[in-house]
Amino acid sequence: MKPQDKPLWYDIYEAFPPRYEPHYDRSPVIKEIKQIFYPEDVIRGKFYRKYGSPGIISLSDTSPRSSLCQLFVAEYKHLQADSSLTEDRLMEEAALALEARGFYLGHSRHPPKVNHPEITTLEPEEGGSSLAGQGKISQVRLADVFKESQGGEKL
Secondary structure (H helix, E strand, O other), rough: OOOHHHOOHHHHHOOOOOOOOOOOOOOOOOOOOOOOOOOHHHHHHHHHHHHHOOOOOOOOOOOOOOHHHHHHHHHHHHHHHOOOOOOOHHHHHHHHHHHOOOOOOHHHEEEEEEEHHHHHHHEEOOOOOOOOOOEEEEEEEEHHHHHOOOOOOOO
């Protein structure tokens, strides 16, 4: 066989040959598979059970930021090392600590959204050409916007 025709796995197979030659009629080795659980896995399980999944997570994302679950686990472990709280209380305190940092875990914990029938926009002041630093806030009703766009006057 020419060196350029060798398959990629050939050198590895040659360096680390299997103990028994693979053959189609050989029965598989039955082994007990050990379960590997880390303390963080239990915390993650509780987190996902209580707060649900955050949705799609891209594994190709190379940004250094941590996921919400990872932030929760770090906060939980920090609180666990500092105090002797129960598990339920640790979960609650970790959630409150994340809320203080601006991460809301449950929908019921989000600050209330104010639904107004009006839209807040920035308009330039008299004689000003840019909105930056010179804008004033005015409130515009949707009905007025539609009326103006159709050529009518403001209500």
